[in-house]
Amino acid sequence: AQSVAQPEDQVNVAEGNPLTVKCTYSVSGNPYLFWYVQYPNRGLQFLLKYITGDNLVKGSYGFEAEFNKSQTSFHLKKPSALVSDSALYFCAVRDSKGRGSTLGRLYFGRGTQLTVWP
Amino acid sequence: DVKVTQSSRYLVKRTGEKVFLECVQDMDHENMFWYRQDPGLGLRLIYFSYDVKMKEKGDIPEGYSVSREKKERFSLILESASTNQTSMYLCASSFLLSGRGWEQFFGPGTRLTVL
Numbered sequence: 125a126q127s128v129a130q131p132e133d134q135v136n137v138a139e140g141n142p143l144t145v146k147c148t149y150s151v152s153g154n155p156y157l158f159w160y161v162q163y164p165n166r167g168l169q170f171l172l173k174y175i176t177g178d179n180l181v182k183g184s185y186g187f188e189a190e191f192n193k194s195q196t197s198f199h200l201k202k203p204s205a206l207v208s209d210s211a212l213y214f215c216a217v218r219d220s221k222g223r224g225s226t227l228g229r230l231y232f233g234r235g236t237q238l239t240v241w242p
Numbered sequence: 243d244v245k246v247t248q249s250s251r252y253l254v255k256r257t258g259e260k261v262f263l264e265c266v267q268d269m270d271h272e273n274m275f276w277y278r279q280d281p282g283l284g285l286r287l288i289y290f291s292y293d294v295k296m297k298e299k300g301d302i303p304e305g306y307s308v309s310r311e312k313k314e315r316f317s318l319i320l321e322s323a324s325t326n327q328t329s330m331y332l333c334a335s336s337f338l339l340s341g342r343g344w345e346q347f348f349g350p351g352t353r354l355t356v357l
Contacts, residue, residue, distance in 0.1 A: 133282075156344060158344075158345055160348075165351070165353070166350060167246070167332055167348035167349050167350045168285075168332065168334075168346075168348040169348070170345045170346075170347065173343075173344075173345055214284065214285065218344055228272075228273040228290075228292065228336050228337070228338055228344050228346075229273075229275075229287070229290060230344070230346055232284055232285045233284060234282070234283065234284035235284050235285075
């Protein structure tokens with residue numbers, strides 16, 4: 125069965141420092157991986173995805189994520205954090221072996237609250 | 243830009259009422275989804291639909307039903323609202339085929355309070 129784990133409920137980092145939000149996954153086939161961000165009282169916004177190809181994926185707002193197949197991880201990173209990056213971040217996975225009516229279903233982690241302090 | 247809209251941002255209902263939450267997308271997506279979001283529990287899938295009049299149960303379908311009469315519209319129905327259905331409800335949509343991308347696009351959410 126597909127699943128995603130975000131081992132940290134909260135991540136705190138000072139503005140200007142690099143940030144990492146961790147994600148590990150479990151799928152039976154090749155994974156399709158996604159990161160979303162949610163600002164207070166808003167819906168989720170798509171940040172980036174990994175389908176195939178280069179293990180380092182670049183996305184919106186200066187974020188990037190590194191796919192590591194041997195460690196089954198897809199950590200979100202940013203070289204220099206901003207206070208405005210403070211939000212709730214979700215990792216999601218889709219199994220390439222999904223078929224039929226379950227095509228397109230994503231499995232989400234529980235989310236990591238990122239706080240960037242000035 | 244993809245736009246997913248939800249009929250209400252905030253809704254207050256009484257126990258036992260029938261509640262309709264509406265979602266509309268304008269990108270001709272085949273898939274549509276309803277989630278509820280609760281603190282510490284993340285997103286939990288209630289129902290999804292991959293075509294008109296088709297529906298699939300998600301992880302927590304009890305107490306809910308859905309309707310998809312048109313491709314762009316997906317409704318979530320609480321037949322008899324209860325206090326434990328107080329939550330944030332999020333609608334999302336996506337393409338069905340791999341070549342068009344599987345990322346889901348979300349609406350702004352409806353915060354439902356059942357008194």
